[in-house]
Amino acid sequence: MSWGVFDSGVGGLTVVRALRRRLPGVRLAYLGDTARVPYGIRSVDTVRRYAAEAAAFFRRRDVEGLIVACNTVSAVALDVVEQGFPGPVLDVVRPGVAAALAATRSGRVGVIGTPATIRSDAYGAGLRAARPDAVVVSRACPLFVPLAEEGWVDGEVPRLVARRYLAPLIEAGVDTVVLGCTHYPLLRDVIGETLGPDVRLVDSAEAVADVARGRTTAPATSGGGTEHEHCFVTDAGGAFREVAERFLGAPIGRLEQVELGA
């Protein structure tokens, strides 16, 4: 079985990284809509149009299942992707919600993400639907994305930024925090240190990779690595490869620029 992974930019490569560990021999195609990143600041209509174009892109390619790594698309346009792609579609919100429900004892859960993800309240709605007594404290953390992309993942600046963003979660006494953005795993250490050892972190990239492993029918072949990956971007300008490899934690294999919505 082969999986397509879709995100607005490089962030979804943390999902590819998590998949690679679980399914080393499986063929993966990654699409980063880097010409139109970030989705988190767009209107819902715009995000839904982009999501339909991504589904059409994978429909035309040899991909059996599709993982929506973009929290914004997962939150506001998953139905569009499901209508536009014939195979199984996984998103990051539902696995993140399930993992948070399994992790929390008190039912007090923090959710951090982009402004669009937090405004959508997709995680909060999922948590409260399964556990009506859940107390969900959400916080948008816009600076975490550029910090991750700059590689400023430790030291005083990310520590102060994390302290400022996470203060309401600490005050609310959450025992679990969902990293509701695929960029945030790069800041996992500083987020964890800020929240303290009693707070469990749920990484939605890891959570969706666990689900994908369970849904992968063909046995994984041995080996694996970049020869089984194809990375598509809509704009390969700037320092794309350098930043992408920081997210993937490994060299990028085949890289190809494509046009969506044509």
Add this chain to the structure above:
Amino acid sequence: MSWGVFDSGVGGLTVVRALRRRLPGVRLAYLGDTARVPYGIRSVDTVRRYAAEAAAFFRRRDVEGLIVACNTVSAVALDVVEQGFPGPVLDVVRPGVAAALAATRSGRVGVIGTPATIRSDAYGAGLRAARPDAVVVSRACPLFVPLAEEGWVDGEVPRLVARRYLAPLIEAGVDTVVLGCTHYPLLRDVIGETLGPDVRLVDSAEAVADVARGRTTAPATSGGGTEHEHCFVTDAGGAFREVAERFLGAPIGRLEQVELGA
């Protein structure tokens, strides 16, 4: 005379703010390509295509002169705008270079901007062309944009970020620094404090507004304000109005969503 002002997002509203002070009664139309912001991370080809679409947009409207407030477009696609728009076209790089040359004594000039602007070396090339002995120290400061948009413009976080970004400029002993991004005027205080009182700051938004005043033929009427402004965006989602008013320093007048490249 009426001016159009074009930027990829909200940043160019600092140019509108500077124009409003100098030309209170003049009609202004602002276009922010918020559906595709930020341009600073796109490839040159993509930026040139977007710039051509913006020129076509203003060509179809009742606008006599055009100000390219986007440093990225000024640096890599000004010729495209000039070919696509019949009236005078001002950019932010040339006025910024001229103001820096007037301000510096030692010829040691710092330039800060987005990664794309810094990679283009547009300010550096302009400075060295006019003053071959100039020493130009450039630095991309990607976190300044989200700090400005978050409104984190004073306190410890912006101070630490500024110290980290500006250290090479201070070590090089520059006596003048160009704010080569329309977002940066919001961080002017913290940038100025970090560099110290002996370093002059050149704000390219102010510099281009000075040039526009000199090129405006009809006398400014008295009064002015938002009734003379029309703000067009390609995506009005998220907290656009709130962030935009922080940049403009005043309420936004008429706001309309438009489609480019159609």
